[in-house]
Amino acid sequence: MKKILVICLICIFTFTIMSGCDNSKNTQNDIEKNVVIVGSTSVQPLSESLAEAFMKKNRNISIVIKGGGSAQGVKAIQQKNADLGALSREVKDEESSYITEEFIIASDGVAVITHSSNNVDNMSIDQIKKIYTGEIKNWKEVGGNDAPIIVVTREMGSGTRASFSEITGILTKNNSGEEVDETTKSALIQNSTEAVKKAVAETPNSIGYISLGSLGDSVKALRIEGKEPSRENVIDGEYKISRPFIYIAGNEISSESQKFIQYILSEDGQHLVEEMGFIPVI
């Protein structure tokens, strides 16, 4: 008898698990309107939590968020494949022709950090670029002790790495116009903000970069061109390594998209922006 019982239980378990797979599809029938957002992977986590909060309040609108990078976001708007494009950088001049509206939803600074014992406080963007491309290899070249610089970077494809290399000029264009990341091959790679922070905190003479929201006492943040990496300086545009998070739209903007943007720019939405560690825009 026991055996039959066990077998029955196993069958019941299997069926409940399998039937669970189908349930998720049923709920989608009620949803009529889709908003598709394509673009930056840096904005993606913010978009996702904003969308989640928004969809809780507006059950008839479904927001679909796809990554791909800022360039992909612009392309999607150009080809009308998406309602909104997400960018973690400014819109370039050559792109502005098919973008009718830009909504800055948040901004974010990238802090350059070193080990807490480091005696260098200030650096220029050019010095940072030279360190990350391997041209400057010793701290004494930037006014520090005679010690080799240990460069810590993020993995290829990270949004933070993309905007950091873009702003500092590590990303250059080669002869055929393709973008090339010139980060030195001798850089340690850590695959998250926390891992970079930990590695820099533990390794004397190291340098790394993380999102401003993740700064802590364990590491020392450098001044860039004399400016502290602070919320105020990012908002004023004084701190150079910062980036806006932008949604862009083409000619036609649906009422659902507008509703979502209204929500983001509302007090609730901006509160969520701040909770995620980014800088609210209003």
Next chain:
Amino acid sequence: MKKYEKVIEKLILISAMIATISVALITVFIFQSGISVIADYGVINFIFGTEWSPGSGIYGIFPLIAGTLSVTLGSLIIGIPTGIACAIFLSEILPKKFSKYFKSAIELLAGIPSVVYGFFGLVVLVPAIRTYIVPIFQKFNPNVAPTGFSILAGAIILAIMILPTIVSISENAIAAVPIEYKEASLALGANKRETILKIIIPAAKSGIISSIILGMGRAIGETMAVLLITGNMAKVPSSILDPVATLTGTIAMEMSYAPPSHQKALFAVGIVLFVIIMLLNVIAQLSVKGLGGKRN
């Protein structure tokens, strides 16, 4: 009774099929997704290319292969002697009533999540290597990598991680050696050391080798722990203090962001990993045969 037995038989058959079909599906999927990159890029260029910079479309995975093999080899060099010695100590030297506590402690090691090992390595091992081992090396070679993120760190953590596998399987194999062998050896006047080295270990050889194969499999496939402590620098290493990137670590790190072509290249890395593991298994099994042991 017979009816139930048939049902159970069918259930077991289904379970066996699920396992086999999963392997087949995964194999087909990995090959389907990645083979085109290898074909376009050229097998030789892909495997022996020394530059991995997917952002610029350059996929040479030799540094990654070197990274994986060096870390795995290091972990085996540390893990095998320790593990086998531990197994002998537990089954032959330590009295039974103490050995069970040791055994459960070692088995507990297997239950610790790998990311915890990685974090332990990052916070304890990497700084320890930087403060104590790097200065020793610097006396001989001033240009040695000073960070502590290294093959050595990865090898030590992996050695700890494969210990439970090696110890428990080897210990079982040693315990399964018939008591008559030991008695006969001792009766012929051999002392305890001679009995262990010349009778018990050769008799338990096939079990010990299986434990090493399984341990090696775990070491090659381990991702999270290694990702945190080897520095992930895609360069061919020249000393055990150099940072390296492994095949698994690179896949885990880059997969989530990768654009389609890069993603295909990562699947191709998966194919190479797959082939390496198959080759090592075959070599290991052949060497067991060559040594005259039997593998069940």
